[in-house]
Amino acid sequence: MIKFFKKIRQRHLLATIFLASNYLGFSQQTETYDYLKSQREMIQRGIQAVLTCNGLFTSNRTLKQVYDKELKYIDNPIGNAKSGDYKIDWDRKSVTIGSVENPPLMRAVFREGIGSIILAPNQTFDVIDSLPIQSLPIIKGNPAITPWPEGDFIPEQKLPDYINTNLIAQASKWSFQRESPEQVTISLLIVHKGQIIHERYAEGIDMYTKTRTWSVAKSIAVTLIGMMVDQGKMELDAPLGVEWLPKKESSENDPRADITLRNVLNMSSGLYPADNQNLRDATGSGLSYWAGVSSEKAARNRGLIRKPGTYWDYENYDILLGVLAMKKALGNNRTYIEFPRKALFDKISMRNTFASTDRFGDFILSSQVYTTARDLARFGMLYEQNGVWNNTRLLSENWIDFIRTPAPLNGQSNLLYGGQWWLVEDKRNDIPKDAYAAIGNRGQFLIVVPSYDLVIVRRGLDYGKQGFNEWNLTREVLKAFPVDYKTSDE
Incomplete structure (x- = not known):
């Protein structure tokens, strides 16, 4: 009888081990199939x-x-x-x-x-x-004979004596002769006090070649939105007022109604991330960029997972929500489609810039602008001149202060972010803290250094791991200036 019970216990133990092993087998399953x-x-x-x-x-x-x-x-x-x-x-x-x-x-x-x-x-x-078309007449005048920056004519000029031209050349060499074949500089433009002090293009590129800005477009978008805020047509701390998707009978209780313009411009909307976890080209904004999905509907169709303004999360659709609010404030499609040209591009002689839309006529101002190095330099000069162009204020100092103020809780990242512009990392002691940059994929950089009266434009066709660093480029250019430039009598 004792032997019988021992056999029963052994069989029970074996069965338990078998079931446990099967349970562990199930629990160790991993998702390996690419359903997308x-x-x-x-x-x-x-x-x-x-x-x-x-x-x-x-x-x-x-x-x-x-x-x-x-x-x-x-x-x-x-x-x-x-x-x-x-x-x-x-x-x-x-x-x-x-x-x-x-x-x-x-x-x-x-x-x-x-x-x-x-x-x-x-x-x-x-x-x-x-499909959408933008048919405004070109700016009057011949840019070939109109002096920079309104035109492209550069008269003979002498650089300030305090600029070391050899070190400018070294910075240019540093930019073009990269250690990685994946870093492809196609243009470098340096503007000091409104004067082009260096301009260089790769083979097959010239000052009229439009290339994609990628996320530098976000800094253009926030400028247009800022103009609307300055005019009192939008409010930074007011709810966006967009119609969220999916539509529900209880939409008046939708917590997304509390999301403000400031939240989306600071990349802190609290909405479900569409582009992170390698989802951009599967379920995120890549569908709008590359597959014809409505950019504004996709931007509105995300649920809230955090309280707005509490968590920094870089998302392309956040700025597109700001653009959608701008469209609503402008009132009609024609005013909207002409607004970038009339409010900004034509005002600062950005003659060679296209703001692209999706097939529904909504600007994809998170990425899809095509422009030249010179036009980007003009855009940077507007900021370097504190929002003034030809003695006319186009952008308020308050708005420039906003885009240069760190977004809430951006300490989650090693990089500092303001309002659709990037700020200098705290750990960098070789770059003036007043510098800020518009940055885009494939090495698009527009860097503004107010304390040096400086604008730097680097355009790239980088690929792979990329890795070109905007602040290292800034460091190389600043070597050509006196260390006490800010306090020198020049």
Whole structure:
């Protein structure tokens, strides 16, 4: 009988071990299948369509240049400059990536004054005539004979004696001759007291070549919004007043109604992150950038996960909520589509700048602006001159103070952030603390150093790990100035 019970206990123990091992097996399961693979492939084709279309028809580059430089951003782009599974319609200024045998087809088409617009997957060009266009006349005058900065004519000039031209040349060499082949500088422009003291372009690039700003566009967006706030048409600490999605019968109790303009401009909306955890090109803003999703609807369709203003979280859709509030304040589509040109670009002679929209006519001012190094320098000069251009104030000092004030709780990051502009890290002792920068993917940098009367523009076509550092560039340029520049009599 004792032996019988011992056998029972042994069998029970073995069964327990078996069940436990199976339980542990289940608990150790990991998610390894990429359920979004087909969507990522669609996005990749969309990226290629937009970058190729803009490269050819906005930047006026050759197809070989597009493949050699612009498309370095993509792993394994489809085809090459000679042939591939794509179609370019030079008359219609459009690009199709993919084929009927290899769906979905992703199409992009150039629109005057806007740049290239991505269509929805498999959407045909039958819709071209309904797509947004911006047809304001060009600024009067001939920029070739109009002196800088209103025009592009640079008369012979002598640099101030206190600037070490050899060290400026060294800074230029540092910018262009990088240790990594993934860091590709295409232009460097240095402006001191409104005077261009250095200008250099890579082969195949000149002062008229428009390239994508990426997130430098956010600093342009916050400038336009600031102008509206200065005019009393928007309020920094008032709720955005957008209609949140999805629509519900109890929408009056929606906690997102408390999100203010300040919250979204500080990247502290508290909304569910759409672009983090490698989701941008799967479920986030990449769908608006590269796949034809409505940018404003996607921005409105996020739930609240934190109290607004308590947590810094860099999200493309946050600034697009601010742009949507600006659109609402402007009142109608025509005023909205013309606003960047009339309020900013034309005022400071940014003749070669396109603010792009999605196919629904909403500006994607989180990333999609195409401009030149000189136009970005003009934009930087507006800030370096404390919001004044040609003795006319375009932007208030209060607004400039706002964009340079650290966002709440941004100590979560090693980088300091203000209002859609980046600030100098506390650990940097080699850069004046009054410096601030507009920064975009692939090495787009617009750096303003007020205490040195300085604007620095670096445009890049970086790819891979990238890693070009804006404050290291600033350090190299500042070496050409006296250490006591701020207190010198000059």
